[in-house]
Amino acid sequence: MPIRKTQLTTYNFDKEISSIKEQIKNKEQIKYKEEEVEIFKTRVRSQEQIQKDMNDQYIVTVTNIQNNESRLKELKILIEKISGLEKCPTCLQCVAEEYKQNIVVKARDEYNKIENETQKLKKDKQELTIKLEQTKRQIDTLKNSLSEMQIMKIRLENLNEKEKRMQILEKQKLTILGDIELIKSHMQELEKTMKEYEAYERSFQLKNRDFLDIQTKERQVLIKKAETNRGIEFLTTQIKEIEAEIKRIEELTLKLNYFKELEFWLNGKFIELVLYTEKNVMLKLREEFSELFSNWFSILVPDTLSVKLDESFSPIIQQQDYELDYSYLSGGERTAVALAYRLALNQVINSILSTIKTRDLVILDEPTDGFSEAQLDKIRDILMQLKVKQLIIVSHEQKVEGFVDNIIRFKKTEGVTQIVKE
Helix, strand or coil, rough: CCCHHHHHHHHHHHHHHHHHHHHHHHHCCCCCCHHHHHHHEEEEEECHHHHHHHHHHHHHHHHHHHHHHHHHHHHHHHHHHHHHCCCCCCCCCCCCCCHHHHHHHHHHHHHHHHHHHHHHHHHHEEEEEHHHHHHHHHHHHHHHHHHHHHHHHHHHHHHHHHHHHHHHHHHHHHHHHHHHHHHHHHHHHHHHHHHHCCCHHHHHHHHHHHHHHHHHHHHHHHHHHHHHHHHHHHHHHHHHHHHHHHHHHHHHHHHHHHHHHHHHHHHHHHHHHHHHHHHHHHHHHHHHHHHHHHHHHHCCCCCCCCCECCCCCCCEECCCCCCHHHHHHCCHHHHHHHHHHHHHHHHHHHHHHHCCCCEEEEEECCCCCCCCHHHHHHHHHHHHHHCCEEEEEEECCHHHHHHHCCCCCCEEEEEEEECCCC
């Protein structure tokens, strides 16, 4: 009976040592280097920085494309407007074909240049999209490789622990074998005495066997617990990294959706709103301008003629609801049209630009050219209605001298203009 107990104890040690050796026999095949892990982490950070830079470049490229397309629309409208322009809306003179061609050629050159630049930007956008996908795949591949290396690290640490455990068991085995040999010498002396305690011996063997089994199970549970804790720590780290990556991707997605919505609003809504607002402002401005123009003209010219402005702010002269060409007007009527237009324009500009520095200054050059005596008398009333702080009139009409406070006379002698001293 004592011999069987000794055999059982050494057998359990040998079995556990053999099991550990079987588990660590492939340890040398596990290739793990800490410097390689750092290299992979550096590469991941580098690729993520490249991905961020390309995302920033992608946003800049999309913005430039939108700006260029907006400018192309403006140039197209300008080319169409200039190509169909026959008369200057301000001076009513015919616009030279060469002048129009110069403007159109410059606009088309700029249009072609911007269009080429836009095509290049769109190509860059496609290339950036492809590169972003490639970079994302590279990052995923590197992260997968890094995860595999982390798993190998845990396996290697686990095998190292088992190897240490095997060494401890072997030392314990040698110690126990020495104890067994010592005990054998005592057991021979006690064998006769032990026979009467055989019943206790059998019970002891059973309890000892249970005890050894419990010890073995305890060691196995502790090993599994250590492995599980390491696995939990590794998985926790991975979960945090994945959550951070998901958060970053969600933020990028929100930014991308914002820029898409902004692009849609700018292209689909903002331009239409600006055009609509501009149209309404110009319509209101033209109505105010036309009313002022008509009022000033009605003071200077008999009731048989009336004036208003068309959509291009060009004067329209009417006589009993029939339009008259500007060339059919007399010299005084033409001067009246020009003066009324300038006075109305001055009021409109002053009402729009409240901070203009010249709002209290009006300069009129030959405003009475071709006027009759009756019209000259009305000029005084008009000048009184202007209510400006400074009014300067350049005129050869002697009657105008009675309308002003100060008179400065000029005389040209041999091509030189001088002030006449009185």
